Amino acid sequence: MRDPKRIDTILELINEIWLQDPDMRFNQLIYSLQNSYSYKNNEIGRINEVESDGFTRTGFDLFNLEDDSFIEYLEKVKISGNI
Secondary structure, eight states: OOOTHHHHHHHHHHHHHHHTSTTSOHHHHHHHHHHHHHHHTTTTTEEEEEOTTSOEEEEEOOTTOOHHHHHHHHHHHHHHOOO
C-alpha cells in the first residue's frame, strides 16, 4: 500500500510552486508540470495527435508514473523556481 502521507506532500509542493506564479490557472500549472516532467524524462507519456487540418495537439499520459518520482521532480521545481 502506498503511503497516504504522499498526498499532503504532493499538494503542499504544488501549492508552493503555484504561489511562485499565482496568475497561472490551475490546469495551466498541471499541464506545464506534465509537459516539463515529460521533456526532462525522455518524453515519457507525451502524446501527439495530428488533426485533419494539420493542427497538432499535445497531451500527456502519466497514469503509470509513481508518485515518488513526481514528488522528486516537484521538489526540484520548487527549489529552482522553474517549471
